[in-house]
Amino acid sequence: xxxxxxxxxxxxxxxxxxxxxxxxxxxxxxxxxxxxxxxxxxxxxxxxxxxxxxxxxxxxxxxxxxxxxxxxxxxxxxxxxxxxxxxxxxxxxxxxx
Ligand code: SF4
Numbered sequence: 001x002x003x004x005x006x007x008x009x010x011x012x013x014x015x016x017x018x019x020x021x022x023x024x025x026x027x028x029x030x031x032x033x034x035x036x037x038x039x040x041x042x043x044x045x046x047x048x049x050x051x052x053x054x055x056x057x058x059x060x061x062x063x064x065x066x067x068x069x070x071x072x073x074x075x076x077x078x079x080x081x082x083x084x085x086x087x088x089x090x091x092x093x094x095x096x097x
Contacts, residue, residue: 020044021067030067035084038072045070 021030021044029041045051045067055069055078062076071078 019050020048031065033085035082038067038082041067042070042072 021027021041023044026041026044029037029044032038032041045054048054048070051069053069055071058066058068058071058073059076059078063073064075066073072082073079074082
């Protein structure tokens with residue numbers, strides 16, 4: 001993530017080391033499989049001065065996953081929530097046709 005962020009950071013901008021996602025304690029939250037941790041990452045983004053630029057960059061790059069710019073990405077698109085892993089279905093889904 002560091003190399004991607006530095007592509008749009010200039011020396012006059014906030015130092016990459018000051019970004020919430022670069023905190024070593026918090027970095028894993030941004031790519032977690034757990035919905036609650038992704039929400040924590042989104043809350044950290046809310047404090048970030050690069051939120052808008054980060055989100056647009058992630059859209060432009062079609063980020064496959066993770067929290068970018070305060071949003072959860074999945075296959076290059078922003079999704080509202082990420083579902084946690086669940087138990088597999090007990091019964092097969094019936095075809096509607
Ligand atoms: S908006 Fe979030 S992911 Fe983007 S640079 Fe800021 S803290 Fe990191």
